[in-house]
Amino acid sequence: MTFLYQRLERLLDRGGVPEPDPEIPAELMGALTLPLQADAGQLAARRQELERLRGELSVYHRGSAPIGLTDTPLLNALGRLRGILEEIYGQRLTFVGEERQESGPFVHQRTERVAGQQTGMDADEVTGAASVLQEIGTVEQGGINIGMRARRIGSSPPS
Incomplete structure (x- = not known):
């Protein structure tokens, strides 16, 4: 949650400025190509959806709502966010235990x-x-x- 939400905030607040040294969680499998470089066209096209996701996820980020592994709305929002981030950065974001190609x-x-x-x-x-x-x-x-x-x-x- 934290890694994905931080990418979301940085994209929206900094307009896609490259991130040379983001803190990569140990749970991320594989290696990201750094700096994280946003595709400006993808960011512009997905900005409204990213703003909506920030609204949905901010209650969890602030700690106003508990984070639970059975919270379907949270899991759906994080899945949508990850998909958008992958398109914007052109990189997979795969976490330990997932059955998909490495990051x-x-x-x-x-x-x-x-x-x-x-x-x-x-x-x-x-x-x-x-x-x-x-x-x-x-x-x-x-x-x-x-x-x-x-x-x-x-x-x-x-x-």
Whole structure:
């Protein structure tokens, strides 16, 4: 709750300014790519929903309502918040005990037509679990679609 709510407040209060050193909880599985960089378009598109979620979750954050593992409205709000944060940051946020891919960068592109060049992910170094999912209708003649191009993928440097 705390980690997700802090991201929510920082996005809304600071307008998506990169977070170079957020406190990462030990319960987060995998490795996030830092700084946490918000996609400005996603943030603008989801701002109203984020404001609503801040309203719903503020009673828990202030301690006015107890946090319980059987509190369905709380769990639903946190699930929606996590999904939005993952889209805005382009990274999965996976906690210990969950049956899903570890935390780390991802790209999900939905494109009807590629006429030039489209690249899902291009990095000098990818640490942790990275993935690209592309849904493409047509790649025109001369068009290029690259899922991932990386100098290194993995969590430890080569020896």
